[in-house]
Amino acid sequence: MSVRTDQAQGPVSDLAERRRRDARRRRLTVNGLRVLVGVVILGSWELTTRLGWVDVFFWSQPSAIAAKLWLWITQGTDLGPLWEQVLVTMEETVGGFVVGSILGVILGVALGRSRLLSDVLGVYIKGANAIPRVVLGALFAVALGLDIRAKIATAAVLVFFVVFFNAFQGVREVDRNLIANARILGASDRQLTTEILIPSALSWIVASLHTSFGLALVGAVVGELFGATQGLGELIYAAKNNFDTAGVFAGMALLAAMALVAEALITALENRLIKWRPPVATETRI
C-alpha cells in the first residue's frame, strides 16, 4: 500500500528512492533466478545424456540442438534457407490468426446481438466445437492442396472458436445500464453495436487473442504435418523421419521463440486498445 505523507520533501523522496531500489533489486533477483532455472534444466539434460543415463538418440541434448540450429542458420536446411521456413510458417500462422479472429468477432458479435441467431446456430457451433478440429487439417490438405491455403484454413478454424466464444460472451455480458444509457441518449442500433457492445466486448476479445495465437501456430504446424513442402512443421516432420531428434527440438525452439515474439506484440496491442482500463495488476502472465 502506498502511504502519502504531507511532510517535508525529505522523507517522501527517501521513500521513492527506496522503492526504486527495491524494484531494481527485485528485477535482478528475478532475472538471476530465470537464468539459473534455465541453466539447471539444460545443464542436467546435457549432463544426464553425456553420462549415458538418458539415451541421446531419443532425447538429444542441448549442445546437439544448438549445433543443429547453428548449422541451419549458417548452411540452411534440407528444405532451403532457414529464414524461408520461418517466414512460411509465420505467414500461415498470421494468415490463420487474422482470418479466424475476424470471422470469430463478426459471428460472435452477431450471435451475441441476436437472440434468434444464437438459438438457431448455437447448437451447431457447440457441436462443431466438440470435434477435435485439428483433424480438419487432413480434410483441408486434400481439398485445398499442399499450398498455404490449407494451413491458413486449419489455423483459422482453431482460432475462430476461441475468439468467437469470447466475443459472444463479451457482448452478452455488457452492463445493461450502459445499454440503457446509450439508448436514452439516442444511440441507434448500429451505434449501440459499434460504440457500446464492441468496445465492451473488446477486453474479452483481446484476452482471447493471447490463447488463439498459440492455436494459430498449432494449426499452421499441424497443417504442415499433413503435407507441405516448406515451413517449420515440415522441417520437424522431416527431422523426425530421419530420426534426427536434435532437429525436432531445434524446430520446437524456433516455434517457441516465434510464439514469445507474437505474445509481446499482442500485449502491446492490448495496451493500445484497452487504454481506458485501470492499470491493475492483471492476471498472471507467463
Added chain:
Amino acid sequence: MTPVIELRGVTKRFLTPSGGIYTALRDLDMSVEPGEFCAVVGPTGCGKSTTLALISGLEAASEGEVEVFGKPVSGIAEGIGYVFQADAVFPWKTVLENVAAGPRYKGTSNRDARERARDWISRVGLSGFEDRYPYQLSGGMRKRVALAQSLINGPRILLMDEPFSALDVQTRSLMENELLALWAASSASVVFVTHDLEEAISLSDRVFVITAGPGTVKSTYKVDLPRPRNVAEIRFQPRFAEIYEEIWKDLKDEVLVSYERQKRTGAA
C-alpha cells in the same frame, strides 16, 4: 397547465427467472407539471426505479396508461434524460467523448458536439478533465459527467434514480446544490427517486410516498420551502422539520412493512 408526465392506473408485472410473476407496481397514479421537481420516496423494492423505467420507455406498462408530453409512451421518447443509480458513463470514452455522445447520436457533427460538450463540462465544474477516462475520476466526478451527459441533450424531463446514493455526505450535498442550480437554469421537470427523505424534501416541490411493493402512490406532499435553497442549511428550518415529521409518519409504516417482509424471506 397540462402535466408533462401522467401515469394512470399503471401496473407493472415482471416474469421472475423461476417463472413466477412479480408485481412491481399496482394501480399507480402520478402526474408531474412542467418545470416541477418531484421526489419519489419509498422503502427498498417498492418499484421506484420501475416508475422511471416506464416513463423513459425502457419498459412498457402491463396495464394502465403512461403519457409523456401528452402522448402515450411507446419506446424511448425524445426529450428525456436519465441519470442512473449505478455508473453508466462509458468507461472506454474520455470525459469529453462521454458528454459529446448524446449530440453525436442525434446527428450533430463531431466538432459541434465536442464544442458543446466542453461547455457542459465546464458547467458541471470538470474543466481540465476532458481527456480523463472515467476510472481516473472520483465517484462524485463521474456523477458530474453523467449529469452533463444527460443535460447536454436539453431534456424537458430529467429522471434521476438515486443518483447520489453512492457518494459521501459532503460530496452529496455539494452535488445536490449544483443539481438545483442546473435545474433552475433549465425548464425541465425532474423526477428524483430516492430512499432518503431528507434529500427528497430539500430538493423537491412535491414528494410522492410509495407503498411497500407492489408500489402505488400512498400520498403526495407539497414542499412549500422557499427557493433558491441551500440543501446543507435548509434542514435547520423549522418548516423543514414539520414537513419531515408529517411525511415520515406516513413513510414509516411502509418501511416497517417492507422490513418485516424482508426479514421473513431472509433477503438482505
